Amino acid sequence: MNRSAIDLWVGIFxxxxxxxIVFLALKVGNLASLDSKPSYHLEASFTNIGGLKLRAPVRAAGVIVGRVESVKLDTTTYEARVTMRIDNDYKFSKDTIAAVLTSGLLGEVYIGLEIGGDPQMLADNGRITKTQSALVLEKLISQFLFDKVSSGPGQ
Amino acid sequence: MPTKPLANGLRRIGAGTIRAVSRMGFAARFFVAVLYHSPAALRRIPLTLREVYFAGVLSLVVIIVSGVFVGMVLGLQGYDTLNLYGAGDSLGLFVGLSLVRELGPVVAGLLFASRAGSAITAEIGLMKTTEQLSAMEMMAVDPLARIVAPRFWGGVISMPLLAALFSVMGVFGAYVVGVRLIGVDSGTFWGNMQAGIEFRPDVTNSIIKSVVFGVAVSLIAVFEGYDAKPTAEGVSAATTRTVVEGSLAILALDFILTVFMFRGVGDV
Structure with a gap:
């Protein structure tokens, strides 16, 4: 095998x-989607975030508009303070409602944004004041059973 | 004396330990020596390119074929099991995650150890047996810079490329089986994969893993060749050791790396 053939094959390889690697990054890992786009931050406090994870999607009308960047416990109010990174293309009104939702019964936990009617938009590091916490299934079931028991036997 | 077998047994354990530790020390010093001679070897780039050809290009066929078949099997088995829970749509995510996080680097590493590592060991071992290495030293050519370092770097360069290629071929195999044969929707297949796999940490960790495996396997291969007993039997034993130790090193390193890389993923 002479030199130029080796060079050629190594070049091809x-x-x-x-x-x-580029295919893995772009097509499989979807690098180009959100990380590289300019973005801004929004904050929201929840009394309970359920199973919300870092990097969970933030959706508006089902479209992914951002990701959860950090989750912290606010030690003065004992609420979970969630910071989201939102794509710069999307702006939300000041009275937007943020809710911790689950896709399906066992699916992933995400934050859903419901847009209000306020003409003023949330700026960078803005705060969503209207929030709805995660629905904890155990609590719901125990509440249901408690109601059943307290209302006496059925039929 | 009843204690004699006991003492003999202990002696054997002690000798084995000392031998193992001194071999490890020798391997570590050998690694440093290879790194020390690397700049000189890399300055003569054709030497390394030749080794990339032997370690990388000639491994292409086995990597591509295995990748496609592993992906097709993952597609079939994964779809069957996922469909039990009505999650057949997640096939792309399942296949992509298994390949990118674990199977790509590990299986490509195992194939690389048996295909390229054994060849490197046998070549260097045979050079030692036929006293070519000693002859080089006589001519004031350092075999570490001329023979060992190019082979080491050839392996280190080839391994991440082969692992990435394996993952891609696996995804392609799963695509053929999942989308073309079984009939999962193409958009769902790619969409779920892209939603669940991130460049950081998944793809970057995959590359880090394959680089670490490349260094480990290449080092073991050149070391075993250099350390081989200069007999026909010694070279064959060294080649076997390269494959066994290389594979075990990959599996052990993979576990350690996985613990550090993915333990925190998804946690707050």
Whole structure:
């Protein structure tokens, strides 16, 4: 095998390999989607976030508009303070409602934004004041059972 | 004396431990020596390119074929199991995550250890047996810079590319089976995969893993070749050790890396 043939094959190999890494990044890992786009931050406090995880999607009308960036416990109010990173293309009115929702019964937990009618928009580091906490299934079931028991036997 | 077998057994354990520790120390010093001689070797880039050809290009066929088949099997089995829970749509995510996080680097590493690592060990071992290495030293050519370092770097460069190629081929195999044969919707397949797999940490960790495996396997391969007993039997034993130790090292390192990389994913 002479020198130029080796160079050619190594060149092909390295090109294919780098192409594979780029494919993994763009097509499989979806690098281009949100991370690189300019974005701004919004904050919201919830009494209970349920199973909300870091990097969980933030959706408005089902469209992913951002991701959860940090979750902290506010030690003065003992509420969960969630910071979201929202795509710059999307603006939300000041009276937007943020809710912790679950897609399906066992699906992922995400934050749903419901847009209000206020003409003023939330700016960077703005705060969503109207929030709705996660629905904890156990609480709901125990409440239901308690109601059943206290209302006496059925029929 | 009744204590004699006991003492003999202890002696054997002690000798084995000392041998293992001294071999580890030798391997570590060998690693430093290879790194020390690397700049000189990398300055003569054709030497390394030749080794990329032997370690990487000639491994392409086995990597591509295995990747496609692993992906097709993942597609079939994954779809069957996921469909039990009505989650057949998540096939793309399942296949992509398994390949990118674990199977890509690990299986490509195991194949690389058996395909390229064994060849490197056998080559260097045979050079030692036929006293080519000693002859080089006589001619004031350092075999570490001329022979060992290019092979080491050839392996280190090839391994991440092969692992990425394996993952891509696996995704392609799963696409063929899942979308073309079974009939999962193409948009769902890619959409779920892209929604669940992030460039950071998933793809970057996959690349880090494959680089670490490349260093480990290449080091074991050149070390075993350099350390081989200069006999036919010694070279064959060294080649076997490369494959066994290389595979075990990959599996152990993979566990350690996974613990550090993915333990915190999804937690607050």
């Amino acid at each position: 390295v090109t294919i390999g780098i192409g594979a």
